Amino acid sequence: MNSEGLILFFLLGLTLVGFAIVFSYFIPRKSENLQKYETYECGIPTYGLSWIQFNVGYYLFAIMFLIFDVEAVFLFPWAVVMKELKMVAFIEILIFFVILGLGLMYAWKKQALKWE
């Protein structure tokens, strides 16, 4: 393959993206109202600026939630191969849990679980 493939690749990329943008511009029914132009459209008019300080606790909770969420994702491939690998897989997931548990204890120690 020479540079024709490369040019084709770029053209295809451009077309795909361009098509998606143009298509989404023409296809939908247009409804004009002011709230349509809000960045975050939730039905209720927003008030105030988004550049305000908010409690760092939200952030910490989100991170904690994410950690355990991702852990659950890791459990699925583990569960699939558990039957073949037997003991090795079990020990490995235990190590994984211990490290995760340490992380949770650390967060606890640092009072990330306390809502102030």
Next chain:
Amino acid sequence: MSIQSFLLMRHELMLIIIALIVLIAEIFTPDHKKGIITPLAIILFSISLIVGFLPAIEGNLFGGMYNTSSLIVLMKNILNIGVFIILLQSNKWINLLDNRIKISEFYILLFITLTGMFYMISSGDFLMFYIGLETATIPIAALVAFDRYNNKSAEGGIKLILSSALSSGILLFGISLIFGTTGSIYFKDVVGMVSANDSMMILGFIFFISGISFKISLVPFHLWAADVYEGAPVSITSYLSVISKGAAVFIFMIVLYSVFNSISDIWKNLIYVIAIATITIGNLFALRQDNFKRYLAFSSIAQAGFILLGLISGTELGMASVVYYVLVYVFSNLAAFGVVSIISFQTGKENISDYNGLYKTNPKLSLALTLSLFSLAGIPPVAGFFGKFFLFTAAAEKGYYILVLIALLNTIISLYYYLMPIKAMFINKSDNPIQTFKTDITSKIALAICLVGMVLVGFSSTFFETILKYCFGI
């Protein structure tokens, strides 16, 4: 897979275990006893440093995703030595009252980044490489923003995380193109599929190189370096400029030599241009810096350019000279950073103009700084000269005379700015010089290791010969 085969990963496993022990210690020690974490971390790390030097077995793990050889072990040991020196240098700073609540975080993050770098060096496929790279990068951004009440530190952290996100994106795109054309992410499969006629492959390769160049801060991708280096605490700056850069150079070399050796004509041309640009621009920018950290940032960009001279040759000698130069660079740059960090810690002064008349008040420190700057510039008695000499020899051997000539001219330019601080210390008079102070013992030990290393590595030929024994050319 037996338990024994995990011994291949001893560098990484040791570090992970140390990080976990420090974490457990953090959880179970009361707040007023946090001081014990520093000696704990340093002692544990020195054990891991010694274990790293034990004779190694070669082999690979996880179906070739992880591999190790004597050369790779040697590279890891070099990085280990560097981190050990940094741990000694940062001892006093990390135990400051402001930092006391986050002592263990410093060590955990530091060890985790090092683990990432080790996995990156040992990687046998692009996936492992990428995971290692990210593990190495993300904690560094947290470390750069370590002084969270210092605006510059926070700014540096944000700049680092944004620019490395961009570079990771570019790198991943490159990897996806390589995967798309070869159908494999394993290095050993990719080797056979690489061909110079495949332009999609070449495009992926260029993206891949750009991604790594970000980490080494080679010239078109160096823009983050100065601000991040200036903002970060001095210990982290030295970590970034020595360990992070060294690891990236090592993996760059391994990938170029073992995976992309069949398109060496292409990457040699690329590196030719990048090397000239990196050396010249690094040097020219360093000329005008007054902040010592920014100055060392640009000097380290120029040094990375010199390292490319060894890479371009593609020979055994070239490879050995690169590893040797990194070893020398670890000692000389860490010595310079050591002095800067001592003075910055004691007086808060980080500008070159503040160093006026330092020889009168602190003769030992100014001698150490002089020696390290000599080594960085490549002046004969110290190791830096031999490092540069081997790099230039490797490039000249393959007939890159013009490149060597440009590099030599740049060495002369660099002499000017390397001698500037020396002039400031020895000749310039100052009404308000830095006061005489006593250096703490761990920083002294770290400086002594660096200075002995600089002299010994230069004078004793066994170092270079040992490295040469493990190296391979294209």
